[in-house]
Amino acid sequence: MRLKKLTDNIYYDPHQPEVDRPMLAYLKGSRMSLAIDAGYSDNHVNDFYEHLNQSGLKKPDFTAITHWHYDHTFGMHQIQGASIACCRTNEFLRKEQQKAVDLQYIDKLKTADPCFKREYHNKQSLNIVLSDIEFREEIILNLGGLTAKIFQTVSPHSEDAVCIYVPEEKVLFLGDSTSEDFFNGGYMDHRKLKQLIMMIEDTNCEFCVLSHTEPLKKGELLEYLYGILQS
Template sequence: MLKKLSNSIYYLSNQNDKDRPTLGLVCGDQYSLIIDAGNSTQHANDFLREIEKLHVPPVKYLVITHAHWDHFLGMNEFAATVIVNSETDDVLTKWRSYKFDDSSLEEYVHSNQMNKMCMEIIQEEIPNRANFKLNSPDIIFEDRLTIDLGNKVCILEKISSTHTDDSTVVYIPDEKVIFLADCVYSTTTNSLFHYKQAMLLPMIQDIQKYDADMFLLGHESICDLDEMNKFWKELTTASKAVTSTSLDHAIKSFKVENNRNPNDDELFFIKAFVNDYIIQSNKF
């Protein structure tokens, strides 16, 4: 069921058990815009059936926030102009060469081009895979793009991110709402989860320049401003404690600086920043 954020903004909540991210719908007087396409044709069609119940203006645009499979594999189901940034398109070009039969999927998993959950979702929720091929986007932008849906402006911007190099956010100024998708999350390299420490402050600056009260995230659905500020504080406090590959040293530094032990979230972030140091040190 779609949740109503305002008279013009709706969202389909994430389902972590199926690795389904939050999907968004923004409605203007003339057209509607969708944010992310879902992780499969089934996910996309579930979303479209919910949209049909609303009797909103026709969907004209679909924005893919970044090129992780759970956000774009449903894109073929939408009769809409597909918009991506240029770096997202580079990754999608690779996916357009993929075959989706079982043997090909198993080979992609074996060669680390795809994870096992992705394969299982494709097998379960994308029928007729023998003929499945990902469509090409229609509009490719570099840094920023403004879309007017009819008295409803959406600003698309490629921003710095700790999660991917191709993250796009969607900001609706008159609603003070921003769709962040996964841009504020950690990432995984060589099976090691980590937060890109060098990208943390640039990312926060890119997001905080927008006057937003509500933040929609890929796998938590929605946060208000107080929740986001708490998130930023925990992230930056954890980051300041990490200056080496030593987890023990980072935890001790945190205790000295803050006169307390890190909470569970801060400890997760500290470990992720330490892992980033490990990954960066192994590059040289």
């Protein structure tokens, strides 16, 4: 399968609802490339790299992480090149590593989440790693004709939300940041959502890319988010 092309230099491997695998993106600079999110598992990374190969794209030099949740990070040990995450994400991943010292932890995740069970059906262990590069607030990559501004943002979904903005192509990657907090009973913090909406409004982007749906036009996403605020 080939990757889908969003703009001149941005491609993505669509999300897979049946296993809850998030979309993985690829930014192709003239000198370096950046993947967005490592994915669920080594299988997810391998599938993504196979799709890159079929699309005539080389493996990424860097992989930026949008937040610590397992469907975005547990494939990190398998990536090529260097991973980049904010310090908060690494703090959460360190806690996950501690939980995984208990060899039953993988079974607990399988029991709690049927998608996790499908993704890990033939595995008995986890390999959770921290990122190679850690930043606070923001880090900017010049990939060659393409800039990736990777920055922390307020989000109702997780405390370590990171977005990636590519000004040349007017694309904003939001991870799961617009969603409710599934680890807090699905709580939607309207104050945090308002702050996030303000950031999106202030960003000069055409497309907003969420991890578990197809890319949206900025106006479409904002309309949807205003609707949540009113509910």
